[in-house]
Amino acid sequence: MGALPEQDDTMPRNSSAARREQARTLAAAEGISYTQALRRVGEARAPVDEADGEEIAPVVQKSKKEIRARQAKTGKAYNAAARALDHERQADAEPEVFVAGFTRNGRPWVSSWDGNELHDVNPACGHHLGALCGGYGVCTTCDACYCAELAYTNAMDAEYEREMNEHLEHDQHQADCELCERERQKSADYTRCPECGLAYPDGIGDHHKHNPPYCRPLPAYRLGIDWGYLRGQHVTLIGPSYNITGYVLPDQPAPDPRAYHPYLQLRRTDPGYEGEVAPFNPRDWLEVHPAPAQ
Known part of the structure; x- marks a missing residue:
């Protein structure tokens, strides 16, 4: 020895x-x-x-x-x-x-023992109070006590989720909503996509439909079309993966031409769905026949 x-x-x-x-x-x-x-x-x-x-x-x-x-x-x-x-x-x-x-x-x-074993361990969780290192968020092997940091992070995440859920309910711009204001600034007053640069001919509605960063396609038809002409007509709706045929009910009000989602009621006639009545938005389809006058 x-x-x-x-x-x-x-x-x-x-x-x-x-x-x-x-x-x-x-x-x-x-x-x-x-x-x-x-x-x-x-x-x-x-x-x-x-x-x-x-x-x-x-x-x-x-x-x-x-x-x-x-x-x-x-x-x-x-x-x-x-x-x-x-x-x-x-x-x-x-x-x-x-x-x-x-x-x-x-x-x-990793030890932060200060000479008093009673001062090192968090009695609530058993983690070491002072064994904190620069690897927080990366290191997953030590038993340091990051409970306070994690609690704070979880609280912030929960608050952001609440704000986001409220923001998603806004069909129009809300000046007192921080997320709305941030989107307005990034999209240059809802005129273009901040991710891919796509122009928004119909403003905030296009921004929500495009949904950056997912950048989904915009409707094939612009705002301003009077879709009331479809009432009482047999129509064919052509989509990217399937088509629908049906009869647009005549006894319903014409949708507002400025509405971003101009819904109408349709009784389907395609095989397997005969007689089923459901709402449809003409602007969600690539083609509508008979086609509107543009």
Whole structure:
């Protein structure tokens, strides 16, 4: 067994920082784990402390009864018995750390232990309070406590989701809606797509239909068509993947020519759907026959 490295005189002889520094040096010199080195440093210090008769404040509050029982069992001084209990608890609580900075199971070991084990762990979740590193959001192996950060992130996400749901209900621009205002600015007052540059001939309705960044096709027919001419006629609706035939009910009001979604009622006549009545928007189809006059 090699001799213990000399202690830095700038640190108090019995300070926790001095013991940890000496243990790290010993671990690096002999290729043993940090925990083993820490035990050897503590065992080597025990005779010195007993001779000096110094009373060292225990890292963890221990029952005096436990310490006295340990004294009676081992014959050691009070301080030596207290330190022995410390080492046992430390061995149970801390992972065995190797010189490379990894535990036995290969996980990185990040510690912010400040000398008081009661100050390191968040009692609510069991994570280490001070073991925070720059890998937050990337590192998934340490047990540092990012509960506060995650709670804040989740709260912000929930708030954004609420704002987005309200925004999606706006068919027209709302000046008091931050998301509406942001879309207006990015789309140059709803005249073009901010993603692909497609022109919006029908303003905000085209922006919602185009739905950037998905950039869906705009309607084949512009606003201003009086679709009331379809009432009482047999029509064919041609789409990108299927067609529909039917009879547009005559006893319904004509839709507003400026409505972006001019719905009409249709009784279908195509095979398998005969008699089914459903609303349809002529502007959703690539072709409508009979075609409107443009």
